[in-house]
Structure formats: C-alpha cells, structure tokens
Amino acid sequence: MRDLSYVIIDDTYELVISSDNAANIGEKEKDQIQAPYSLVAESLFRVAFMENRSIGAHPIAVVLYNFTDESVWREFTQTIKKKMNAMGFEVPITGSTESNFPLPHSAFGLSIIGKVEKRNKIDCQTPANARFAVIGEPLVGEEVIRHRERMAPLALFEELVKNKDIYEVLPVGSKGIEKEVKALLQANDFSEDVQVKCSLDLYKSGGPATCFVITYNPGEEVNIRALAGDVFHHLTIAKY
Template sequence: MPDNKRVRDLTLVDLGQQTLIIGCDSTGAVGPKSGDQLQVSGELLGRMIAVVPIMEVMASGALPVAIIDTLSVEMHPTGENILNGIKKSIEEAGLPLSLINGSTEENFPTSQTGMGVTVVGVAERNDLRIGSSVDGDIVYLVGKPLVGAEVLDKPRLVAGIKTLRYLLEVTEIHEILPVGSKGVDYELKLLAITAGLSFEYLLGADKVDMQKSAGPATCVLATGEREAERYLKELHLPVTPIAILKPDITF
C-alpha cells in the first residue's frame, strides 16, 4: 500500500519514483446567493477558490493532473458561473480544461453558496521543492495578506498564479509557499520546520501584519539567495524580505 503523509496543507502519496500531491480549499457564505455574507459573482468566486490548491500543488513542484470541484449549488446558473471562474484559473496556470471533474446539488434549492476544489498533482521525486530551502536563504514575502472585500479592492497587491509561474522559473528561488488563512507567521514557521531549519526575523518583518489571514493565497513566501531579489522586483508587486533561515539548534 502506498505510503502517505501530511506536509503543511498537502497530502503526499509516495509512488516510488513519483509522488502524488493533493491540495484542497473550500468556502461557504461567499457568492451571489441571497444568504451569502460576502456578495461576489459566481465566476469570481470560482476563480479565487481554485487559485489556492492550484498554487499549493504547483509550488510543491508537481504538475496538476486532476481538478475536482464539489459545488453545493445548482448547476444552472450558479454552478455554471463558478465553473467559468475555475476554468479561468486553470487556463492562467497553463493547464488543459480536460482536468476538470465534479458535481453539483440538484436535489434541494440552496440560499447560500458553498464549494470546494481539490487538485491532484504528480511530481518526480527529484523535482519536489518541499523543504528545499537552505541555511542562509532569505525569506521574501511577495504580495500582501488580504482577505474578504480587500481582495476585490486591492488586486494589484495580490500575488496570483502568474506570479507563481514566474517564481518557478527563477533559478535563485529555492522554495515557494502560498500563505493561507493562518497568516504569514504560521506559514514561515512551517516552512522552516519542513526544511529542518530555524529563522531570524529581519527588520522588514515589522512592516507586515504577520498574523493576518491571506484569504485566497494573496501572497507567497519565496526563499532564495540575495541575488533573487532583483528578479522579484520585476513582478511589480510588494516584495518584503522578512527573515533569514538559520540552522536549527534545538536538541
């Protein structure tokens, strides 16, 4: 039976020379229905929620091979609009739309939107980037932690799929970790632990709300050499060096 383990927000299934990477995200009370607490279009909702697991899986070094949507709404019109948003995120990631499968709620009428997206990816063992940070790496925060209506109001501060694809091509960047609802500080600690390292905050860290939710992964942590900063500046996004990775001296 294949060995599996939980690493950060991902499930890793060891298949020998390859590893199956599974990520997911969900939301409720956000959407176009009368009972939703935050009113957004179905298309925008689908786009935002699909971004999170797509980015998490791709950041690990895996190639998505299946994207599953579980929509707690009717197919027409709400589900169809959500699917249009999911498809836009898939296309932005440079992936084929044939990866999509899923289901909707056709038995009962709903007054509030709920949905989930699961992404399954495959990586060659040597291509995995999880835990690839090294002693001396600078941890950069790219983008800003935003949540709720802020995501709609400040799109130029959001590091999305296009940002991730760019970072994956920069040789000087070792590891990329999308920040989720638990905030920058939480993800930074996980990143260091996974690499078997500790960290020291830099002066730039005091410019960031380290505890704030980043909603649908509006920012990412990128680790790498100091030379990497010049490539990050080409993104035209906020880039803040927040920590330096150091050997773990705990016993």
C-alpha cells in the same frame, strides 16, 4: 507545513492533492459577502493550484463540489478552465452538484490532483544563507474585491516557481505569514526561535492565498525584486 496529501504511485512519481472551500460568499441573497461566482471560482482555484504547484506538481485533474445550484456549474467550470489554460495547463474537471436540497447560502469545495516526480519535488530546499520575502499582501473577504492590485498575480507566482534562484515557495494561509515562515524553518531543520519582521501584518489571514512566502538566492535579489515589483516585501529573520 503544506496543505497537501501525497499518494505514492510508484518509485518515481507521487500524486499531490490540494483543496479549498468557500461558504457564505456568492450571489445568493443571504450570502454574507456578495461576490460574483466567477471570483469565487477564481479564489478556490487559486488556493488549490498554488499549493499544488508550490512543490512542483503538474495538475492532472480538478474535482468541484457544488452545494449552491446546478445553474452555476457552467460559470464555475469555465472560469477554472480559463485560469488553468492561462497557466499552461489543460485538465479534465469532474465533480458533483447538490440538486436535491437547496441551501440558503452559497457553498463550494474544490480539489486539484497533481503529479510530481519525487526527485523534482520542491520542498525542504532552503539553505542557511537564503533570504526571505513575501510576494503580495494578506487580504480577506471584501478586501479581495477592493484591493486586487495588492494580490500576488498568479502569473508571477508561476514564474517564480520555475525560477532556479527561488529555493521554495509557500502560499500563506489563514494562520498568517509568521506561522508559514516558522513552519518552513522547521521543515528545513532551522531554529524556530526567531523574530520575523516585515512591513506587512504577520498574523493576518492570507485569505485565498493572496500572498506567498519565498526563499531565494541573496545574489539575485535585484532581479527578483524587479520581477515582483510593488508586491515584493522583504522579510527579516533574526535570532532572539
């Protein structure tokens, strides 16, 4: 369900590894989507960070793979540091740049290594009476540039991860909202034979995790809606 790898450290802790990549998006002439590298860096960081934090891990290192040009390294790492600091974390950044063979298109990869205490891992904790919602909207490509107000703010994501009335948080990937909801149901040993309803497109790619699914305490819906504001979208889960 989650795009994560776990490495056991000892009886108490695990390493959590998350990653994302982007190609043909950037400032090179032949890039299909023209976007500032700061936005590309922000998008890659967003996906890997949200995956890591969604299960309660604390980032301890960032690894950057730069296939574009060594001249963009500074802008990329500064953007990542700024975003990481805004979320309350300060971690080292390492990585490598392909400087021998130039590419006609921009290409990057990014991994975040986190650490989580096993007993505090936020996974498979959704009870049968939980309610579901999507925070943000699925946006892809140039939509991420044109409609940033529809994206779930990263600060809101972090606030909801820490909220005790939120059972689980799951970033939406390329397979869409319904796929993530059914994977979450399966992980919690609930039936996947359900009909998922929402005002949003359930099958559209979530792009750089522009939205995420939450399960939450029904008694706190008013407060959660107030926190999320216009980016809150209720999900209805009904059995066939």
